[in-house]
Amino acid sequence: MTLLTDRYERPIDYLRVSITDRCNLRCLYCMPLGGAVKLDHEDILSYEEFLRLIEIAVKMGINKVRLTGGEPLVRKGVVDFCRRLTGISDLQSLSLTTNGVLLEELAQELYAAGIRRINVSLDTLQREKFLRITRRDEFDRVWRGIQAAERLGFNPVKINVVVMRGINDDEVLDLARLSLHRPYHIRFIEFMGFNNDSQWTLQHYFSADEILAKLSKVGSLEQVAAQHTNGPARHFRWPDALGMIGIISPISHHFCPSCNRIRLTADGKLRNCLFSDQELDIKSPLRQGATDSELSQFLRASIVNKPEKHSLQPDVFRKCQSRPMVAIGG
Numbered sequence: 001m002t003l004l005t006d007r008y009e010r011p012i013d014y015l016r017v018s019i020t021d022r023c024n025l026r027c028l029y030c031m032p033l034g035g036a037v038k039l040d041h042e043d044i045l046s047y048e049e050f051l052r053l054i055e056i057a058v059k060m061g062i063n064k065v066r067l068t069g070g071e072p073l074v075r076k077g078v079v080d081f082c083r084r085l086t087g088i089s090d091l092q093s094l095s096l097t098t099n100g101v102l103l104e105e106l107a108q109e110l111y112a113a114g115i116r117r118i119n120v121s122l123d124t125l126q127r128e129k130f131l132r133i134t135r136r137d138e139f140d141r142v143w144r145g146i147q148a149a150e151r152l153g154f155n156p157v158k159i160n161v162v163v164m165r166g167i168n169d170d171e172v173l174d175l176a177r178l179s180l181h182r183p184y185h186i187r188f189i190e191f192m193g194f195n196n197d198s199q200w201t202l203q204h205y206f207s208a209d210e211i212l213a214k215l216s217k218v219g220s221l222e223q224v225a226a227q228h229t230n231g232p233a234r235h236f237r238w239p240d241a242l243g244m245i246g247i248i249s250p251i252s253h254h255f256c257p258s259c260n261r262i263r264l265t266a267d268g269k270l271r272n273c274l275f276s277d278q279e280l281d282i283k284s285p286l287r288q289g290a291t292d293s294e295l296s297q298f299l300r301a302s303i304v305n306k307p308e309k310h311s312l313q314p315d316v317f318r319k320c321q322s323r324p325m326v327a328i329g330g
Contacts, residue, residue, distance in 0.1 A: 004061035006272075006306040014064040014231075014261040015057050017050060018328065019078065021266050023071040025099050026135035027121075029162055029191060043267045047081045049286055053264065055088055056296050063092040066119075070266070073102040079109045086114030093117065097160070101138045103145025111152045119158040119187075120146050124168050125175060133167065150182065158185040158246075163211055164204040165191075172214045179243030187233055187246035192275075208249035212236075215245065232259075250274075256309035262302055265328060270302035274328065275310035 004012045021039050023031065045053075054065060065085065072078055085094050095117035096110070103120065110118075122142055124130050130139035149157050161168070161175050172188065179186050188211045191204055215221055221236040224244065232255040233246030249255075263271040268283025282298045290298075 004300075004303055006303050008257075008306075008308055010257070010259060010306070012260055012262060012303050012306070013062055014066070015054065015062045016066045016068055016261055016263045017054065018068050018070065018264065018266045019047075019050060019072050019081070020044065020070040020075040022074050023069055023099070024074055024101050024136070025071065025138065027099075027123075028133055028135070029164070039267050045266065045268050045283060045286075047077060047084075049268070049283070050081070050264075051084055052292075053282065053286065053295065053299075054085065054091075056292050057299055058088055058091050060296055060299060063090060065091060065094050067094075067096045069097075071099050071101070072096060073098050073106055079106065079113050082110060082115050083113040095119065097121070098145075099134075100142035100145040101136075102141075104141060104148045107145065107148040107152055107154070111154065116154060117156065117158075118149055118154045119160055120149070121160045121162075122146070122175075123161050123164075124171055126171070129168060129171075146184075150184075156183070156185045156244075158187055160187050160189060162189050162191050163206045165206040166204060169206050169210075169214075172211055173218060176215055176218070176245055179245055180238060180241045182243055184243040185246055186243065187248055189248040190251045192250060205251070207252045208247045209252060211247060221245070250310075254309065259306075262299075262306065263328065270298065271328065272302045272306040273310060276307055278305070278307075280305075 006012055021036070021044070025031075054062075058065075067078075067082070069075075082094065082096070085091065094115060096115055097119040098121070100120040100122065103118075120142065123133050127137070127139040130142075131137050146157060146159065159175070159178070163169055163172060176186055176188075178184050188208070190208055191201070191206060212221070215236070219238050221238060224235050224237050232250070233248050236245045236247070237243075259273075263274070264282075265271060265279070268281065268286065269279040270282050271279050280298060280302045282295065285298060286295060
């Protein structure tokens with residue numbers, strides 16, 4: 001298998017695939033307040049189209065795939081799609097990111113289909129605050145879904161927390177303490193503010209250094225090397241903790257020099273940087289009869305043109321004008 005690299009000699013081995021732009025939550029940092037314009041059904045790639053592109057990507061050197069949305073579990077047939085993906089030889093890691101609302105009822109089927117690694121978005125342990133952040137009263141279902149995943153043996157169960165000043169920064173310690181007695185990976189993510197004006201974003205931005213300062217009040221954290229990942233998180237653990245803490249700091253300590261990923265949106269656009277509006281249409285040639293070799297050239301072009309770094313800074317925010325986060329896949 002050839003090693004895929006971009007023009008800055010970064011290895012690219014990770015593809016994030018958004019299989020739908022639909023979601024059953026309305027998180028304030030992901031979904032515009034007025035809602036997002038939904039794609040027409042025929043504009044979204046079919047599972048067969050996704051499967052073909054992923055198989056091509058794996059043959060080129062991609063060995064990690066993560067399914068995202070929107071909310072991937074709202075798409076009918078997702079379990080069977082996962083089962084088909086786990087059958088791809090040379091695909092070393094298949095994982096899924098979910099908001100957890102449907103996880104309890106689908107966890108057993110997902111596990112049977114071969115999914116072992118799962119990320120659940122959960123920004124608060126308080127039911128009323130969950131309603132404020134997501135605009136839906138679904139906290140209990142999400143928490144039961146996380147517990148179901150743990151019982152079934154998903155490993156790791158990662159909990160993604162977007163930290164926002166004045167909204168949930170007061171819960172950083174409560175969320176982090178879950179890692180003391182449960183084998184969860186609690187991942188704190190700097191707020192990026194895709195769907196809000198810059199002033200609102202600046203008001204609620206909470207840096208990774210501030211997160212670590214809060215965590216140090218509980219006890220000394222040791223930095224650890226996470227196994228089987230070269231992702232963006234820095235990993236820490238309290239002594240004798242069953243779980244782990246991750247810090248993802250795309251703004252204050254960006255990880256662009258080691259970024260190893262590209263994205264495929266639900267409507268068939270290749271996106272080589274989360275914060276860039278640059279997209280390459282691969283759906284059109286796919287539906288116009290392009291060969292596997294021709295489609296691989298589109299994937300290679302997206303990788304080659306991956307930017308060296310993004311332009312966001314703690315005091316300079318902007319929106320990705322072309323898409324809300326729900327349509328990109330995170």
